[in-house]
Amino acid sequence: MKRLYPDIGSYASGYVKTADDCELYYEQSGNPDGIPVLYLHGGPGAGLSPNYRRFFDANRYHIIAFEQRGCGRSRPFGSLEGNTTQNTLRDIETLRQKLNIERWVLFGGSWGATLALLAAIKNPQSTLGVIVRGVFLGREEDRKWYLEPCGGGAQLYPEHYEVFVEGIDEPLTVETICQNYQQQFDDKNEAVRLAALKRWYVWEERLSRLYLPPGTGDITTHYPLSLVTCLAKLECHYLLNRCFIEENYILNNIHKIAHIPGAIVHGRYDVICKTEAAWQLHKAWSQSDLHIVSGAGHSTSEGGIALKLCSATRDMSRALQGAL
Incomplete structure (x- = not known):
């Protein structure tokens, strides 16, 4: 059998x-x-x-x-x-x-x-x-597509992109965005750290589907800190280093x-x-x-x-x- x-x-x-x-x-x-x-x-x-x-x-x-x-x-x-x-x-x-x-x-x-x-x-x-x-x-154009103003996310979701890059000086490049976020991830102020981790996480979630269920892709939604921390820190790390x-x-x-x-x-x-x-x-x-x-x-x-x-x-x- x-x-x-x-x-x-x-x-x-x-x-x-x-x-x-x-x-x-x-x-x-x-x-x-x-x-x-x-x-x-x-x-x-x-x-x-x-x-x-x-x-x-x-x-x-x-x-x-x-x-x-x-x-x-x-x-x-x-x-x-x-x-x-x-x-x-x-x-x-x-x-x-x-x-x-x-x-x-x-x-x-x-x-x-x-x-x-x-x-x-x-x-x-x-x-x-x-x-x-x-x-x-992992090409330069792939990294730009995800993070830079010319990319698909920024062009289709400009209101969400403004939240994602708020406070970051131009030019908005993969390097400047990732470097800025890394500084915020390491900030001594816990509120600054947590807000930056969440903004990064929500940016990816917002782009992940054409139609999001209610309560997802929203900066006001609560997400598990472990998941937010891991994804934000590691994505930023890899993108800054050209995916090695x-x-x-x-x-x-x-x-x-x-x-x-x-x-x-x-x-x-x-x-x-x-x-x-x-x-x-x-x-x-x-x-x-x-x-x-x-x-x-x-x-x-x-x-x-x-x-x-x-x-x-x-x-x-x-x-x-x-x-x-």
Whole structure:
């Protein structure tokens, strides 16, 4: 009789220790004998959402997820020390070796998509396939799109952008905005610190969906301090440091995974990550399928995005059945 693995939560969780003494929380769920898939959360700094497993058939997939440096249950919380893209890629490899995974599918959205692509490029021999959503390539134009006055968010939501950059002297560039916010995050006055953290968090939330539920994306709404702190500090840190990758690194190296199957899901009206980035990635990656979702923005909470991601994991599992 076939054993069923209903998606009712993790069957194993724990911590993996890095070479520089970080402790990264991870968990496993689904079918232990299924196709290994690594779920990479966004942000940087978002942590694992409670319902991330919904994109995978728990009978077909061995679902693995971890919280990146400084995030969620990983320790030390909110730390910027050693928090770089290169170290996170080493962490991914450390986790793969700890769990004795030979090859896996890499699945990520937004910053998680960046990491999935970088990890595949770094270790194509251990990559079965890649599924990305809300493509962020880490280029200068991608960072400007999110933070500068010429970007999608500032142009479509000028009233919210004014709140986001209030008190910051021109020119409003990625560098000046991030430097100003970092100073506020470190301010001795708690009220200044908390207000800055919340403004940054609300800016991202405001842009994440075309239609926000009541009470979200509102500066007056209460949000968990741990979530606000982690996402604001780490996003600012990575954007200020050009995401710790060379300009146009992903597109310049995508040929290294030309033979690996991929799926790209992107909302047509994503104002956090450029739809152009998804298009350029697809054109450079011959084995990729591109799904631009009409009537959707950036978030997986939008029905069209979630549906396409579920379809992508289903199709990937079918394609890989004969390869395992």
